[in-house]
Amino acid sequence: MPSPSFAHLTDRALIRLSGPDTHHFLQNLVTADLKTIDRTGAGSAALLTPQGKILFDFLIYKAGDAYLLDAPATAAQDLIKRLALYRLRAKVDLEPLAGETGVFAIWDGTAETPGAMLTVADPRLPALGLRSVGPVSMSTELAARQADIAAYDAHRISLGVPEGLKDYDYSDIFPHDADLDQLNGVSFSKGCFVGQEVVSRVQHRSTARKRFIPVESSSALAEKGTSVTAAGKSVGTLGSSAPVDGGTIGLALLRLDKVAQAKENGSPLQCGDAELQARLPDWAEFNWPEPTTAD
Incomplete structure (x- = not known):
């Protein structure tokens, strides 16, 4: 071993x-x-x-x-x-x-x-x-x-775990977007903390629509922040990525409902010239939502 x-x-x-x-x-x-x-x-x-x-x-x-x-x-x-x-x-x-x-x-x-x-x-x-x-x-x-560090990042990305600055910029996204609620990063029972009211509202109303999830491609991926599209419309942005086994793995912040709609319509996800396959991480307690065309 x-x-x-x-x-x-x-x-x-x-x-x-x-x-x-x-x-x-x-x-x-x-x-x-x-x-x-x-x-x-x-x-x-x-x-x-x-x-x-x-x-x-x-x-x-x-x-x-x-x-x-x-x-x-x-x-x-x-x-x-x-x-x-x-x-x-x-x-x-x-x-x-x-x-x-x-x-x-x-x-x-x-x-x-x-x-x-x-x-x-x-x-x-x-x-x-x-x-x-x-x-x-x-x-x-x-x-x-x-x-x-690159080998560790490939390990982290393969597990679907985003990190600040590597996958997203500070002051841009909410804890649910970065899966902190799923990765033991937020307590919903301890009481007040800075920003707690907003985070609790998202949690209790189940209104988190965007999530970082793993993506894969047989091609090299573009730099962090590149738009991910389906049928020509943006459904999110790419985070970090790493080469693995002749392809590339990455993390992307995606509107799950729009990705579900793209899957139902047979519209591939694109990031620059690369086609992506998106999946939910094994640890996720959230599922693909019902497809919707709503913004």
């Missing part, structure tokens, strides 16, 4: 939050329930705009008396600034972790993580594997096959 794979996710950064008010501070801000994270050790979350759109997405780890946010490296400083704006008089310290501490993904099996600060199951989806935080020197000590 082949050994598991791991990748040092150098495109991720860690932010440490500590202090006596940290739990309460995060509980009132982010979409995840900190009580669950305290119990399980990890969670998926987002910080939303007051209008309910995703401003930042990240993973949260419980690390002793502190919490670590695992966020896109290019957004980390902006996230710290935003959290500082909300902090006011709360006794919370915010600091980026030094560059010698890294984030590692381990998939297709488990591996020993010598010297790790923490190792947890990815809270979004068990099939994603493990997430580990530790010294960058772990790269030479892990009993697993070293891979690169």
Whole structure:
């Protein structure tokens, strides 16, 4: 049996939050329930705009008396600034972790993580594997096959799990669009958080019409943001993609009702010159809606 794979996710950064008010501070801000994270050790979350759109997405780890946010490296400083704006008089310290501490993904099996600060199951989806935080020197000590970020992204895309900035821009879409409600990224029982009213309304009225779902093509796919069409009309946009087995897999934010209508009409999905096949991910609790021509 082949050994598991791991990748040092150098495109991720860690932010440490500590202090006596940290739990309460995060509980009132982010979409995840900190009580669950305290119990399980990890969670998926987002910080939303007051209008309910995703401003930042990240993973949260419980690390002793502190919490670590695992966020896109290019957004980390902006996230710290935003959290500082909300902090006011709360006794919370915010600091980026030094560059010698890294984030590692381990998939297709488990591996020993010598010297790790923490190792947890990815809270979004068990099939994603493990997430580990530790010294960058772990790269030479892990009993697993070293891979690169592109290999990990291909694994993530194949499972249908979108990520901020790789698949969508911040402040553009709602948590249901990014499947956060399906991937343990939103608590609907913990009470208020920024943007909670909008997200709860979508949940209780079952009005989520767009979703990121996996797509496949025998051709190379265009860049993120390219329109996906059916019968010449837009039905969504492409997110990230990766080559695999002579073809390409990707994620696309699609109007499910319009895709269902295209399927019924026999109209193929197009993205540039490539024809796409769309499917629902295995973990989805949503189904194809009844076909409709409504906008």
